[in-house]
Amino acid sequence: MKFSTLIAAGFALAASVSVAFAEDISGAGATFPYPIYSKWADAYKKVSGVGLNYQSIGSGAGRKQIQAKTVTFGATDIPQKEEYLNTNGFVQFPMVMGGIVAIVNLEGVAGGDLVLDGDTLANIYLGKVKTWDDAAISKLNPKSKLPSLPIIVIRRSDGSGTTFNFTTYLSAVSADFKKSVGAGEAVEWPVGIGAAGNAGVAANVMQTKGSIGYVEYAYATQNGLAWTDMVNSAGKRVKPTLSSFKAAAAKGDWANAKNFYLILANSPGEASWPMMATTFILMYAQPSDPAASSAALKYFDWAYSNGGKMAEDLDYVPMPDSVIAQVRSAWKGIAK
Amino acid sequence: MTTISESSKNLDMSLSNDRARVLKSLVFSDTLFSFATRAAAYAVLLLLAGIIISLIVGAWPAMKAFGFEFLVIQRWAPQLEPEPVLGALAPIYGTLVSSFIAMLIAVPFGLGIAIFLTELCPHSIRRPIRLAIELLAGIPSIIYGMWGFFVLGPFLANYIEPSIVAAVVNIPVLNSIFSGEMVSNLSLFNASLILAIMILPFITAIAVDVFSTVPPVLKEAAYGIGCTTWEVVNNVVLPFTRVGVVGGVMLALGRALGETMAVTFIIGNSFKITGSIFAPSTTISAAIASEFAESEGLHQSALILLGLLLFVLTFIVLATARFMLMRLEKRAGA
Secondary structure, eight states: OOHHHHHHHHHHHHHHHHTOOTTSEEEEEOSTTHHHHHHHHHHHHHHHSOOEEEEEOOHHHHHHHHHTTSSSEEEESSOOOHHHHHHHTEEEEEEEEEEEEEEEEOTTOOTTSOEEEHHHHHHHHHTOSOBTTOHHHHHHOTTSOOOOOBOEEEEESSOOHHHHHHHHHHHHHOHHHHHHTOSSSSOOOSSOEEESHHHHHHHHHHHSTTEEEEEEHHHHHHTTOEEOEEEOTTSOEEOOSHHHHHHHHHTOOGGGOGGGOOOOBSOOSTTOOSBEEEEEEEEESSOSSHHHHHHHHHHHHHHHHHOHHHHHHTTOEEOOHHHHHHHHHHGGGSOO | OHHHHHHHHHHHHHHHHHHHHHHHHHHHHHHHHHHHHHHHHHHHHHHHHHHHHHHHHHHHHHHHHHGGGGGTOOOEETTOSSSOEEOSHHHHHHHHHHHHHHHHHHHHHHHHHHHIIIIIOOHHHHHHHHHHHHHHHHSOHHHHHHHIIIIIHHHIIIIIHHHHHHHHTTSTTHHHHTOSTTOOSSOHHHHHHHHHHHHHHHHHHHHHHHHTTSOHHHHHHHHHTTOOHHHHIIIIIHHHHHHHHHHHHHHHHHHHHHOOHHHHHHSOOOOOOOSOTTSOOOOHHHHHHHHGGGOOHHHHHHHHHHHHHHHHHHHHHHHHHHHHHHHHHHHHHO
């Protein structure tokens, strides 16, 4: 994380706050989709004159805000179960997807030089694979000469949707990990250093020799960090690219996912990237301010129709057309 | 003669009437003033009571669920099914150890600077040094955090800590305190060092103040019988100001215990007690800062309980400091 990026983010935030008028759409939640939501919002404001006031405060905090009705929509990287949705009277739909990558800081290792499989990655995060020249890693990377450096594990210190999706994947591929750590927003990590936010993990990996971390793909590319390739569930080595993200996304069985409850971890298919995250929107089925609610839906509708290219520019994966059609029909459940 | 005394009597009468009126209005404004200040003072008490009560209310579910075991459980597993297992031992350990190391570094440095400033320093550089130390106290803690993260941490991890690890690798006990297994930019020791820099100005400022309460005649007498500067400091200045110095040190300790932002940046936020000071750890305030926003239910309640524990800990430290400073004032007055 460069200072300039921080400053730019600060200015962007200040600017977005200063142009927020009363009729702006208000939302709060996940940090992961914040870049694309604000990019869409800029473009949408030009065509419609309606702006977006989005507080990127984290999935859990976003859920609390929508429960407290201080915002029109909440954004969460963790799909919510039916019971939660029914208790609160929420409608849930997916907005955009993205890939999670493992990033490493090793001298002479660039993006895509190394490959890991799920089991090895899980063992690194369990503290069982301790050094870079461990047999498990060198077996996967026979051509790379890896140093006998200790692996410094970096993970999130705050509750996070990225952690949820990452640990869901590790639990899916490693019975050990599932048993001793499990999947969740904030898990009991056996090893490692905790850093706040995707940006914090990226900054820590940049600063620490011999470290490994996990971030949303965009944070790796923006900070010029070396990501690793992964061996997917079909046993094939894949690179984190838009096409491998799309291949994984296409395997999602959205048609049979009630309330769009679907976690895209360890997708089948030879071209699929194994670690994916989907970000969701929560809105009231019976909104207290129907006008604000339908203004928000108009924005989402516009984003589904016109935002695909913008999302891909930022390395997000737009929802497939079939899912968008499904979402639009789910919107009928929201009172106008 | 009589006329003069008559008129002066009249004058007296009118004066005392005036005086009564003025006094009456003074009494009124005085009562109002005293009432206003009293209300402000009581409001602080109310506020304090309110904070304590709301902390206890918030912490109640965690107290009920974990009881006194909260203090000895080392695990921090908020996502465990069906019930989370949360214990305060790791953050309490991190808080105490980081503050202890910080004091170990800052106390000798701070007192050394204070002694230099009051006993040895040429007048021309006394002001610049004092000013620099006061500026150190004015730097916001987030700046210390960023500096620690980007500059101090990598420097220590790359150049200093590996050689310490190598030096003690064969010495039992020391090789586990300075274990090389997890040397990284973020660790308990790096956080302690930042804390030491942050509390240094407090120790120095208070020590300078109390050192200057030593009556010059005592020092002059000591110098007169041929004492060295070290002997004067050791046998006259320090014994005379001991209580005040300890009070100042306790105030600094209070700050170290509660420091949040800088520590959260560089301690590594790991709920593990490893015994090594080069390993990442966490403190009570760092744990609250990094987890509170995304916490719910029992997890949140446990964080509030942590806050209550820190409150009690800091209160004890500050009360002790106040008590000691009070004793010093009594002695200075006598």
